[in-house]
Amino acid sequence: METLQVGRAKLTWLNGGVTHLDGGAMFGVVPKALWSRKYPVNEKNQIELRTDPILLQIDGKNFLIETGIGKNKLNEKQKRNFGVLEESNVEQALNQLQLTPSDIDGILMTHLHFDHACGITKWQGDVLVSTFPKAVIYANEIEWNEMRHPNIRSKNTYWEDNWKPIETQVQTYSNELEVVPGLKMVHTGGHSDGHAIILFEDGEESFIHMADIMPTHAHQNKLWVLAYDDFPVTSVHQKEKLMNWGYSKRAWFTFYHDAYYRAILFDEKGEVEKSVKRERYEYI
Numbered sequence: 001m002e003t004l005q006v007g008r009a010k011l012t013w014l015n016g017g018v019t020h021l022d023g024g025a026m027f028g029v030v031p032k033a034l035w036s037r038k039y040p041v042n043e044k045n046q047i048e049l050r051t052d053p054i055l056l057q058i059d060g061k062n063f064l065i066e067t068g069i070g071k072n073k074l075n076e077k078q079k080r081n082f083g084v085l086e087e088s089n090v091e092q093a094l095n096q097l098q099l100t101p102s103d104i105d106g107i108l109m110t111h112l113h114f115d116h117a118c119g120i121t122k123w124q125g126d127v128l129v130s131t132f133p134k135a136v137i138y139a140n141e142i143e144w145n146e147m148r149h150p151n152i153r154s155k156n157t158y159w160e161d162n163w164k165p166i167e168t169q170v171q172t173y174s175n176e177l178e179v180v181p182g183l184k185m186v187h188t189g190g191h192s193d194g195h196a197i198i199l200f201e202d203g204e205e206s207f208i209h210m211a212d213i214m215p216t217h218a219h220q221n222k223l224w225v226l227a228y229d230d231f232p233v234t235s236v237h238q239k240e241k242l243m244n245w246g247y248s249k250r251a252w253f254t255f256y257h258d259a260y261y262r263a264i265l266f267d268e269k270g271e272v273e274k275s276v277k278r279e280r281y282e283y284i
Helices: 023-027 076-081 090-098 114-120 141-148 166-171 232-249
Strands: 002-007 009-015 018-022 047-052 054-058 061-065 106-108 122-125 127-130 136-140 171-172 174-180 183-187 198-202 205-209 253-256 260-265 273-278
Touching: 009 136, 018 023, 023 047, 114 122, 127 166, 136 141, 136 166, 136 183, 141 171, 166 174, 198 232, 198 273, 205 232
Parallel strands: 061 106, 106 136, 136 171, 205 253
Antiparallel strands: 002 009, 009 054, 018 047, 054 061, 122 127, 174 183, 183 198, 198 205, 253 260, 260 273
16 A cells, blocks of 8 residues: 655555546546546546545544445446446455554545545445444535535435435534644535545645545646536636645645556646655455
């Protein structure tokens, strides 16, 4: 498992499964001739998108950033449509680190779309229960409200199976929440109305997790946003602001979906200075 130390925070990427989604949808109005130079595409015009949670260990606490695609949460049609060739093995990955789901103190949900939230619940017999029973689940209040009351479009991605079993664990916030000193969740909107990003600063070291405003390294161009975005212009403006902040801070940019990079540190000009590449291997 790949790891990264940023100040007093240690990040470890777990195995949350994989999807393959339409490249055109993932790059919006950007022509395929341009985006396909940056990110490989298969014969079905799909790109590989991991759904790998990040274990964030800081100040004696264990947090997860996102929860993966889950296990046995999708039917065969959904697996086919979303290109799910591998389901989550988060519990096995935690076991390799001498941890269990009950050791997770908090879950930082940037948003609650199914590909981020399916791992938040699991089947226990024929009943869905919380995967992480002792964790506080942090989500923006706008996102949490839409999760429970989706509109005609968003009901395809906000699933009751992913919120009913954990509703007593959820803690919401409006604009910004400091989870522990230096670690913040900040509401951005854009990809969804309640989308948030995660910022961490510890002295001169920092990381930024932009979630689906910048899902892969190939989305570095501030104008390259997803067709899935509910508010694409908001995504563009937020992305420009946050990337300028990250460049100026020489912050690590971390990824949940990227199949090739776990994290990249850009210099002040936006050039890659350091990176953590994803190892391709079979998980136990």
